[in-house]
Amino acid sequence: MARIIVITSGKGGVGKTTTAAALAMGLAQRGSRTAVIDFDVGLRNLDLIMGCERRVVYDFVNVINHEANLNQALIRDKRCDNLYVLPASQTRDKDALTKEGVGRVLDELSQGFDFIVCDSPAGIEHGATMAMYYADDAVVVTNPEVSSVRDSDRMLGILASKSRRAEANEEPIREFLLLTRYDAARVDNGEMLSVKDVQDILSLNLLGVIPESKAVLNASNAGVPVILDRESDAGLAYGDAVGRYLGEDLPHRFVNAEKKGFFSRLFGG
């Protein structure tokens, strides 16, 4: 049986797809058979971030509609044998995702995989609710910014009331916070909500803090999940987040600004 992880946020543009790609790659690299599914029907992008956009033949909706089987639609990652991508459809609308259809595909995937990572679309409409419905774990991706924090809190409410686990009165979904685009220098200047500020409001299990980093755009330009960039702060922070998800107790790096010397403060820099 696979563990189903939804990457969600409510708000758009906070880094859900970047996170889905990074966590899926990280789990696969550590030896778990992992599938990552794009639930953003009509606006698929995970294939681009994973760098497999030219290998898409069949998609998630084709499998739901029995127009293709799973093995035809799953794209094996060229960098990691344990990782498979199930792309979203570009042409259908979001109603193509039925609760039964999604459940059947997840059931079938569960037979052969250890982790299924569901990349949710933004918003709280059908695609987003389908992505989280069957989840065992949720990673709530949040920017240290008012609208993102508020939307994350709303998403937590939906996770607690509208998921399969909630409806079946089972143990609730495990919720994790992943704080992205964190700028420690601005936090120090009092210009940005700190990790503690966000935790005071959301009080979730902190999976990681991903620093604002040029490496993220560079990685998406190249179609390489940023976790593979082991030189970058963001790549290392995602690596730590995967470790924590698997139960390792790791200190949070990149939450404190680099201390500037007296002269660099005096003369700007």
Added chain:
Amino acid sequence: MGLLDYFRSSQPKGSANMAKERLQILVAHDRAERHRPSYLPNLQREILEVIRKYVDVDMNAVSVNYEQEETHEVLELNIVLPDTARNRA
């Protein structure tokens, strides 16, 4: 950061505090809304109907408040009766 900023650094800090305060209020409000039972609007309408059988109260005269505390829940009804009510009774 330039020379002037260095000497100015004792000034009150940036906007993050404002963000946090606004969020705390907003999120508390959102959560209260969320935990309200779904029957409240119907309850309010039916109570109002019963009262209107006897007293001519305004549609906005009944407010229903629901609060959840640690060990118990409080359902608070507030009905504003018009001045003429006792004449009719």
